[in-house]
Amino acid sequence: MMENALFESHFDLIPFGIYVVDAASYTLIYSNKAFIERFGDHHGRICHKALYENDAPCRHCRMAELLAPDGLPNGATQVFEHFNEADDRWYQMQVRAMTWPDGRVVKYSIAVDISELKETQNRLAEAHAELALKNIELVRLSTTDLLTGLANRQHADARLAEVLARAGAQGRPLGLIMLDIDHFKAINDRYGHLRGDTVLAALGALLRGGVPVDCEIGRWGGEEFVVLCPGMALDAAFRLAEDLRRATHALVLETGGLRVTCSFGVAAARAGDTGESLLARADQALYAAKSLGRDRVEAEEAQRPSIEDA
Numbered sequence: 593m594m595e596n597a598l599f600e601s602h603f604d605l606i607p608f609g610i611y612v613v614d615a616a617s618y619t620l621i622y623s624n625k626a627f628i629e630r631f632g633d634h635h636g637r638i639c640h641k642a643l644y645e646n647d648a649p650c651r652h653c654r655m656a657e658l659l660a661p662d663g664l665p666n667g668a669t670q671v672f673e674h675f676n677e678a679d680d681r682w683y684q685m686q687v688r689a690m691t692w693p694d695g696r697v698v699k700y701s702i703a704v705d706i707s708e709l710k711e712t713q714n715r716l717a718e719a720h721a722e723l724a725l726k727n728i729e730l731v732r733l734s735t736t737d738l739l740t741g742l743a744n745r746q747h748a749d750a751r752l753a754e755v756l757a758r759a760g761a762q763g764r765p766l767g768l769i770m771l772d773i774d775h776f777k778a779i780n781d782r783y784g785h786l787r788g789d790t791v792l793a794a795l796g797a798l799l800r801g802g803v804p805v806d807c808e809i810g811r812w813g814g815e816e817f818v819v820l821c822p823g824m825a826l827d828a829a830f831r832l833a834e835d836l837r838r839a840t841h842a843l844v845l846e847t848g849g850l851r852v853t854c855s856f857g858v859a860a861a862r863a864g865d866t867g868e869s870l871l872a873r874a875d876q877a878l879y880a881a882k883s884l885g886r887d888r889v890e891a892e893e894a895q896r897p898s899i900e901d902a
Contacts, residue, residue: 611624612692614697619637669686673685742799748810748820752867755808756866766870768818769819770877771819771856772855773854774882776814795817803836841887854887856890857892859873859874859877
């Protein structure tokens with residue numbers, strides 16, 4: 593028919609693969625030149641058998657979604673991506689039902705090869721994922737003390753300001769513990785700095801395992817550490833510090849049986865406190881613990897709880 597020839601000549605001008613399937617029988621009634629060059633001429637064959645060697649319509653077939661209940665075209669156009677296992681290529685499919693010039697209801701499909709685009713998208717996705725992982729690692733490196741795995745001083749200082757502000761806004765208590773390894777210089781001088789690093793790493797692990805999950809620990813510098821204790825008033829923070837002191841006292845490092853002790857200073861946030869003022873009181877309490885013989889816990893000023901409470 594002249595109308596068929598007109599349709600077919602028009603489709604042959606399109607550089608993408610186009611094929612037309614009879615809606616009732618799934619028979620291929622037309623393929624344009626671009627399609628035949630890639631997949632061969634399968635005119636008159638059942639489409640799913642010819643193209644995919646399937647006995648039933650393909651899973652990606654949208655025929656039912658393109659027809660009205662009376663079997664006529666419903667005017668819908670479906671656009672989707674499809675990986676064709678026959679040639680290992682990605683295609684963007686545009687499918688639509690129409691009435692062919694000879695009166696048959698058909699589905700025509702336009703297949704645009706987007707394999708290179710998908711490959712580019714995959715490379716971009718991989719690059720973005722790699723960049724995201726690198727950014728995460730950079731954040732970790734910039735906020736973590738590499739020897740102990742704890743927060744470094746800069747991050748601990750920032751977290752103190754955030755936790756203090758939140759505690760003030762919520763009206764909740766906040767305890768702060770500062771601790772320092774006793775006679776650490778003597779350990780370095782006697783055993784060497786590598787052994788000193790072992791002591792610092794072991795103490796970091798002890799602290800991680802000895803504080804509640806909502807507490808935050810940081811290496812403040814050298815042999816000094818801080819523990820932020822949200823929700824803890826002075827007495828509770830003091831008891832935690834005493835528990836940590838006992839655990840540290842019982843710690844025996846494997847190499848040479850070296851024993852380590854720590855001194856602790858404890859303070860609690862007050863109205864109007866800044867991070868600096870809270871740290872200063874904890875530091876004063878730590879200095880008092882050192883002055884009174886080390887391997888002990890002292891609270892800020894005269895507010896130390898009784899040892900029975902600890």
